[in-house]
């Protein structure tokens with residue numbers, strides 16, 4: 182009887198220990214621009230992250246996951262301050278988000294010093310992940326997303342191209358990658374135009390591009406500016422002047438595409454994600470995303486928010502709930518899974534994203550505009 186009693190007591194103690202471990206909360210910080218000019222990216226990231234948790238629950242590695250969303254208004258000083266506050270006061274295990282390259286760059290020194298991993302869900306400048314051993318990227322890089330459309334242009338009879346990009350990290354990456362790839366294939370760059378990131382007026386650049394009479398104009402702007410850019414491209418009649426419009430998929434952003442009108446039909450872009458991607462994983466993702474967010478169509482930021490949380494969950498599973506930052510970033514290295522975008526992984530050497538890049542054409546299907554994929558580059562690493 183005494184033995185039975187002590188066995189029972191021991192059993193209860195074990196149960197209680199298990200329960201308290203499951204009640205132990207692991208906090209994930211998500212820093213996103215929810216207001217200001219980049220708010221569209223923030224809304225998508227948060228919707229994607231929340232959807233992942235709604236579909237997969239909040240228990241991982243014996244712990245309870247809590248997502249803490251903070252608005253950095255797209256301003257680097259605020260991103261840095263929020264990162265510090267989340268790490269020091271909230272004791273988050275991981276931070277994530279970063280809707281613009283300078284916002285990710287701003288947290289590099291913070292995560293290196295505190296040894297807390299940061300999962301990038303948007304920022305696409307190639308060099309970011311190299312600035313701290315605690316960065317991992319779940320989004321894309323601009324070189325990765327640019328070279329396929331440059332090859333497509335060269336193979337499809339385009340000889341002279343003007344490039345127009347936003348004048349900051351990802352734009353410069355896109356500009357340089359396009360030039361390198363296109364010239365290696367025998368093409369010529371007539372001019373490299375750069376529009377300011379803040380409140381850009383694209384009109385003078387588009388006029389200059391039109392006057393140069395190139396075979397094509399290559400475009401990159403951060404996705405939240407795509408609607409404004411494409412309206413001006415259409416209004417200025419570049420297509421009617423016989424100029425092909427090409428770019429990275431940022432400029433035919435899935436969430437804004439229908440608002441751009443039929444003038445963008447036929448545009449060719451290369452990108453890592455289309456909401457029209459034909460796979461069971463994506464069909465399910467799009468349906469669930471739209472159910473939870475009826476006003477939005479998921480875009481690259483939405484799928485990166487979703488995959489970014491998946492990466493953090495996988496790391497926590499691998500460490501059995503251990504939240505040591507070095508253990509977590511090591512657990513992210515080499516992770517691979519099937520995303521709604523297709524197969525993807527985290528390069529164990531660089532911590533950067535490896536994924537399929539698709540060449541797509543804007544087409545109208547069932548009364549809606551979509552980026553329809555027609556060519557594929559498999560398992561692409563950032564081509565540094």
Ligand code: PHB
Nearest residue numbers: 281282304305403404431
């Ligand atoms: C970036 O700032 O790195 C960035 C933002 C939005 C994009 C692509 C890149 O669509």
